Amino acid sequence: MRHIISILIENESGALSRVSGLFSARGYNIESLTVAPTEDPTLSRMTLVTRGNDEIIEQITKQLNKLIDVVKLIDLAEAVHLERELMLVKIKTTQESREEVKSMVEIFRGKIIDVTPNSYVVEMTGQSSKLDAFVQSFAEGSIIEVVRSGPTGISRGEKGLHL
């Protein structure tokens, strides 16, 4: 099963390599990993998407907790949560296709943030599946480049992951 693990970790150099090193050393898979400092600059927040059966996920969370730099973590898959991913897509355009692309962007609630005679750059956030759907709705060859942040997530309700 797919799990999305949210980690508060000391914002130290090398913290990221401790996490990624753990995954490669123990043969766990990482689908995506995002990381950025939090409002408290001494802490970073990491969001990690992985897959595995219950035993593997249990080991992953235990091993992550064991890292000295990890302050706290939660497996978001265990609770009701929200997930968003940011995507930037560069799309080939022609005089004729522009309108069609524009309407697709509207349907998917994206934004066009760069325009040249032959291309658009579209910004879009949403669940990963929505981003997949957007990309798939274009004919092969019309997409020049796709950049995705990987999902980040937060739990619903008033509780949060902090110290």
Next chain:
Amino acid sequence: MELSGGQILVQCLKDEGVEFVFGYPGGSVLHIYDAIFHQDDVKHILVRHEQGATHSADAYARATGKPGVVLVTSGPGATNAVTGIATAYMDSIPMVILSGQVPSPVIGSDAFQEVDTVGITRPCVKHNFLVKDVNQLAETIKKAFYVASTGRPGPVLVDIPKDITDPNIKVPYHYPKKVSMRSYNPVVVGHKGQIKKAVEMLLAARRPIIYSGGGVILGEASRELTELTRLLGYPITNTLMGLGGYPATDKQFVGMLGMHGTYEANMAMHESDVILAVGARFDDRVTGKLDEFCPYAKIIHIDIDPASISKTVRVDIPIVGDVKPVLELMIELIKDNKHIQPKPVLDAWWELINSWRDVKCLEYDRNSPLIKPQYVVEQLYQVTRGDAYITSDVGQHQMYAAQFYPFDKPRRWINSGGLGTMGFGLPAAIGVKLAFPDADVACITGEASIQMCIQELSTALQFNAPVKIVNLNNRYMGMVRQWQEFSYQSRYSQSYMDTIPDFVKLAEAYGHVGILVEKPEDVRGALEEAFKLKDRTVFLDFITDRTENVYPMIEAGKGHHDMKLRVAPGAPADRELS
């Protein structure tokens, strides 16, 4: 008080109560060595190879319970230390390694003797630090000792760029008495409800067994374990790392379990209905084939590290906590409980166990004209009255030591279990001897292993650490040869060396005493002579039966009940009891 980084480091070690630093100098640590020169509270033990430093410090920690301390230079000094760091890591040994690094401004430029020590060691340390500011040096050192010695212990490395120890930069010194880290909370108190449930399950068991490991030694809980075991009257087995956690000469002890464990210990595990696992981590050398592991048992597991629980074998009652207070509470609950299993039920279990004991799985040919390695270990036990510190290397000799030297006390048996590092034994013996100068310390080794850190004979002389080396010289990498005999139709590929040194001369060249022993009848006398030479290191070279194998053996992919036993004298072929 204003001190330079080098002085701070040495002062920290003093304030931490460190007796010995095992190390080797080099460019990036010269400032530190200069600070060492100006004092003599902290004794520096100059090894002959950085691997030796790590094993000596590691064994010092295993014998005393206090963290061992290592100091090495950048680059090759640090890489030479890696094997020893990994060895300590695998066995959860508290150790602090101080490594020099190239000056901060040139880090990352492939400077002379630069390696990414923090990166290289990251997967084999509990934690590591790179010091970026001399003002943080003292606190970082405190954190290193704190992390290394609390919770599940382990090695912690502090990488120190040369500019941090610059004698011209002095800063105020303060060594914190205590540190806390928001991301690290090592104190775990076992869950009371779980402990109660565990006690109920234990008391209702009909075929119970206690399986204890290195966690009992690390957690200083052998007294509690012994009390609990005697209170219950249950059989107990130890892992290789747990030997000495329960007195091995006691009648409730059924021997080591696992690959080279006793028939009775493995059979009792296999047939048990309740297992109390205490500070043991269900290593693959212990479990054998996982699908066949203890098919009838419910398992209770006490461990301070949640990641050890249900890692390879799913357990029924996990108890995350420090072993000592958990056992104390169990003892209390059992004393209050009236539902101890009626005697006849346990008697039937013991009867079964005794029938397995009757197989006498450790028996060997005592009439052989050749020296049997087991015989040497038995004689060593007698000559030292079972009261020596025994270190070992890795191979058959290690297993003979574990099987034939019953340890009644914790911290007496010092070996590399998890990593299985050949070369560990001699530097380990030196570390132990320095900690306990009045104790008998022997290193049981093989002619291949001893050559991996033989240079430390020189350290033993310089620092007056007279140890006894018991070389079970079978002219083979016996353990490798045994596997080749069993699994590769005796194709002894590269498990043999044509040129084994004359160990007696070698010992003499290093300033020690060497004794060659070739006949069984000379074994006892040679050992006695060696131990009489209290202040000399003695290298005893026992020429042993080169065909001897370690039995019992659970071969790869087999279950506990599927042990290979020694061919009974006169029997046509190997018996496989099941």
